[in-house]
Amino acid sequence: MHSWIRLLFLLCGVTCLVRCCDWLQSYGLLSNRSLTQLEQMGGRMTEQECPVSFPYTLYTNMRRTKVETRLKFIKDSLELIIDLYHQGNLSSANWETSKTDIFLITLHRQKDGLTPCVSVSNRKSGPRLTRYYRKLANRTLREMSSSPGSWELIRKETRKHLEQLDLLFATVRRPTGSQ
Ligand SMILES: *[C@@H]1O[C@H](CO)[C@@H](O)[C@H](O)[C@H]1NC(C)=O
Numbered sequence: 001m002h003s004w005i006r007l008l009f010l011l012c013g014v015t016c017l018v019r020c021c022d023w024l025q026s027y028g029l030l031s032n033r034s035l036t037q038l039e040q041m042g043g044r045m046t047e048q049e050c051p052v053s054f055p056y057t058l059y060t061n062m063r064r065t066k067v068e069t070r071l072k073f074i075k076d077s078l079e080l081i082i083d084l085y086h087q088g089n090l091s092s093a094n095w096e097t098s099k100t101d102i103f104l105i106t107l108h109r110q111k112d113g114l115t116p117c118v119s120v121s122n123r124k125s126g127p128r129l130t131r132y133y134r135k136l137a138n139r140t141l142r143e144m145s146s147s148p149g150s151w152e153l154i155r156k157e158t159r160k161h162l163e164q165l166d167l168l169f170a171t172v173r174r175p176t177g178s179q
Pocket residue numbers: 032033035036
Protein backbone atom coordinates (compact mmCIF):
# COMPACT_ATOMS: atom_id res chain seq x y z
CA MET A 1 0.00 0.00 0.00
CA HIS A 2 2.70 2.37 1.02
CA SER A 3 4.74 1.86 -2.11
CA TRP A 4 1.63 2.48 -4.23
CA ILE A 5 1.22 5.87 -2.69
CA ARG A 6 4.86 6.62 -3.34
CA LEU A 7 4.50 5.53 -6.95
CA LEU A 8 1.48 7.78 -7.34
CA PHE A 9 3.43 10.76 -6.01
CA LEU A 10 6.27 9.95 -8.34
CA LEU A 11 3.96 9.70 -11.35
CA CYS A 12 2.29 12.95 -10.43
CA GLY A 13 5.67 14.64 -10.40
CA VAL A 14 6.65 13.17 -13.75
CA THR A 15 3.32 14.07 -15.38
CA CYS A 16 3.78 17.60 -14.20
CA LEU A 17 7.28 17.73 -15.63
CA VAL A 18 6.08 16.48 -19.00
CA ARG A 19 3.29 19.02 -19.05
CA CYS A 20 5.65 21.85 -18.21
CA CYS A 21 8.63 20.59 -20.16
CA ASP A 22 8.71 23.39 -22.71
CA TRP A 23 8.37 25.96 -20.07
CA LEU A 24 11.14 24.59 -17.83
CA GLN A 25 13.62 25.67 -20.49
CA SER A 26 12.41 29.23 -20.55
CA TYR A 27 12.25 29.36 -16.77
CA GLY A 28 16.03 29.03 -16.65
CA LEU A 29 16.42 31.89 -19.12
CA LEU A 30 13.95 34.11 -17.27
CA SER A 31 15.56 33.35 -13.96
CA ASN A 32 18.96 34.33 -15.32
CA ARG A 33 17.43 37.50 -16.75
CA SER A 34 15.70 38.59 -13.54
CA LEU A 35 18.88 38.07 -11.52
CA THR A 36 20.87 40.09 -14.03
CA GLN A 37 18.27 42.86 -14.03
CA LEU A 38 18.31 42.96 -10.23
CA GLU A 39 22.09 43.19 -10.13
CA GLN A 40 22.19 45.95 -12.73
CA MET A 41 19.32 47.86 -11.15
CA GLY A 42 21.61 49.72 -8.74
CA GLY A 43 25.25 49.88 -7.77
CA ARG A 44 27.11 47.46 -5.55
CA MET A 45 25.00 45.46 -3.12
CA THR A 46 24.95 46.99 0.37
CA GLU A 47 27.21 45.56 3.08
CA GLN A 48 24.60 46.32 5.71
CA GLU A 49 23.12 43.38 7.61
CA CYS A 50 19.43 42.76 7.20
CA PRO A 51 17.56 42.96 10.54
CA VAL A 52 15.64 39.80 9.61
CA SER A 53 17.73 36.66 9.33
CA PHE A 54 17.56 34.73 6.10
CA PRO A 55 15.20 31.70 6.30
CA TYR A 56 17.62 29.03 5.05
CA THR A 57 15.68 26.28 6.84
CA LEU A 58 12.59 26.97 4.72
CA TYR A 59 14.68 26.09 1.67
CA THR A 60 16.38 23.02 3.13
CA ASN A 61 13.01 21.66 4.29
CA MET A 62 11.75 21.94 0.70
CA ARG A 63 14.36 19.53 -0.63
CA ARG A 64 12.58 16.58 0.92
CA THR A 65 9.17 17.39 -0.57
CA LYS A 66 7.30 16.40 -3.74
CA VAL A 67 8.17 18.10 -7.01
CA GLU A 68 4.81 19.83 -7.09
CA THR A 69 5.24 21.16 -3.57
CA ARG A 70 8.60 22.61 -4.54
CA LEU A 71 7.17 24.28 -7.64
CA LYS A 72 4.34 25.69 -5.55
CA PHE A 73 6.90 27.04 -3.05
CA ILE A 74 8.81 28.72 -5.87
CA LYS A 75 5.61 30.24 -7.26
CA ASP A 76 4.45 31.50 -3.85
CA SER A 77 7.90 32.94 -3.13
CA LEU A 78 7.99 34.84 -6.42
CA GLU A 79 4.55 36.24 -5.64
CA LEU A 80 5.68 37.39 -2.18
CA ILE A 81 8.85 38.95 -3.62
CA ILE A 82 6.78 40.88 -6.19
CA ASP A 83 4.55 42.02 -3.30
CA LEU A 84 7.57 43.44 -1.44
CA TYR A 85 8.15 45.94 -4.21
CA HIS A 86 4.58 47.23 -3.86
CA GLN A 87 4.84 47.87 -0.13
CA GLY A 88 6.95 50.98 0.00
CA ASN A 89 7.59 54.19 -1.84
CA LEU A 90 9.83 53.14 -4.70
CA SER A 91 10.68 56.66 -5.77
CA SER A 92 13.06 56.97 -2.84
CA ALA A 93 15.18 54.04 -3.98
CA ASN A 94 18.67 54.78 -5.32
CA TRP A 95 17.76 53.55 -8.78
CA GLU A 96 15.18 54.46 -11.42
CA THR A 97 11.68 53.11 -10.86
CA SER A 98 11.52 51.97 -14.49
CA LYS A 99 14.32 49.47 -13.76
CA THR A 100 12.22 47.94 -11.01
CA ASP A 101 9.24 47.79 -13.39
CA ILE A 102 11.25 45.82 -15.94
CA PHE A 103 12.58 43.49 -13.24
CA LEU A 104 9.05 42.89 -11.91
CA ILE A 105 7.75 42.07 -15.40
CA THR A 106 10.38 39.32 -15.66
CA LEU A 107 9.45 37.99 -12.20
CA HIS A 108 5.76 37.94 -13.23
CA ARG A 109 6.58 35.92 -16.32
CA GLN A 110 8.62 33.48 -14.22
CA LYS A 111 5.72 33.09 -11.80
CA ASP A 112 2.99 32.82 -14.44
CA GLY A 113 4.90 30.11 -16.25
CA LEU A 114 4.60 27.97 -13.13
CA THR A 115 0.81 28.15 -13.07
CA PRO A 116 0.16 25.05 -15.27
CA CYS A 117 2.67 23.10 -13.16
CA VAL A 118 0.85 23.71 -9.90
CA SER A 119 -2.68 22.46 -9.38
CA VAL A 120 -5.22 24.91 -8.07
CA SER A 121 -6.00 22.66 -5.13
CA ASN A 122 -2.41 22.74 -3.92
CA ARG A 123 -2.22 24.35 -0.50
CA LYS A 124 -0.36 27.59 0.11
CA SER A 125 3.24 27.05 1.07
CA GLY A 126 2.50 27.59 4.73
CA PRO A 127 2.29 30.47 7.17
CA ARG A 128 6.03 30.57 7.90
CA LEU A 129 6.85 31.79 4.40
CA THR A 130 4.19 34.50 4.44
CA ARG A 131 5.13 35.55 7.98
CA TYR A 132 8.80 35.85 7.01
CA TYR A 133 8.07 38.21 4.11
CA ARG A 134 5.69 40.28 6.21
CA LYS A 135 8.37 40.63 8.87
CA LEU A 136 10.98 41.53 6.26
CA ALA A 137 8.77 44.33 4.91
CA ASN A 138 8.00 45.55 8.44
CA ARG A 139 11.59 45.71 9.62
CA THR A 140 12.88 47.38 6.49
CA LEU A 141 10.43 49.34 4.35
CA ARG A 142 7.95 50.16 7.11
CA GLU A 143 10.28 50.90 10.03
CA MET A 144 12.80 52.68 7.83
CA SER A 145 10.02 54.59 5.99
CA SER A 146 11.09 53.34 2.53
CA SER A 147 14.50 55.00 2.89
CA PRO A 148 17.06 54.34 0.14
CA GLY A 149 18.85 52.08 2.63
CA SER A 150 15.75 49.96 3.19
CA TRP A 151 15.40 49.42 -0.55
CA GLU A 152 19.05 48.39 -0.74
CA LEU A 153 18.35 45.76 1.93
CA ILE A 154 15.32 44.51 0.01
CA ARG A 155 17.38 44.28 -3.15
CA LYS A 156 20.14 42.34 -1.40
CA GLU A 157 17.73 39.91 0.25
CA THR A 158 15.86 39.49 -3.05
CA ARG A 159 19.08 38.36 -4.69
CA LYS A 160 19.64 35.74 -1.97
CA HIS A 161 16.11 34.45 -2.47
CA LEU A 162 16.37 34.29 -6.24
CA GLU A 163 19.63 32.37 -5.90
CA GLN A 164 18.08 29.92 -3.43
CA LEU A 165 15.00 29.51 -5.65
CA ASP A 166 17.33 28.73 -8.56
CA LEU A 167 19.05 26.01 -6.54
CA LEU A 168 15.68 24.59 -5.56
CA PHE A 169 14.53 24.72 -9.16
CA ALA A 170 17.63 22.76 -10.18
CA THR A 171 16.43 19.88 -7.95
CA VAL A 172 13.10 19.90 -9.84
CA ARG A 173 14.82 19.55 -13.18
CA ARG A 174 16.53 16.39 -11.94
CA PRO A 175 13.45 14.59 -10.57
CA THR A 176 15.13 11.22 -10.06
CA GLY A 177 18.08 12.77 -8.26
CA SER A 178 17.07 13.77 -4.78
CA GLN A 179 13.56 12.45 -4.20
C1 LIG B 1 23.33 34.17 -16.99
O1 LIG B 1 23.83 33.33 -17.98
C2 LIG B 1 25.08 33.73 -18.52
C3 LIG B 1 25.41 32.83 -19.70
O2 LIG B 1 25.24 31.49 -19.37
C4 LIG B 1 26.11 33.66 -17.40
O3 LIG B 1 27.38 34.05 -17.88
C5 LIG B 1 25.69 34.59 -16.27
O4 LIG B 1 26.60 34.48 -15.18
C6 LIG B 1 24.29 34.25 -15.80
N1 LIG B 1 23.87 35.29 -14.88
C7 LIG B 1 23.37 35.03 -13.68
C8 LIG B 1 23.01 36.22 -12.88
O5 LIG B 1 23.22 33.90 -13.27
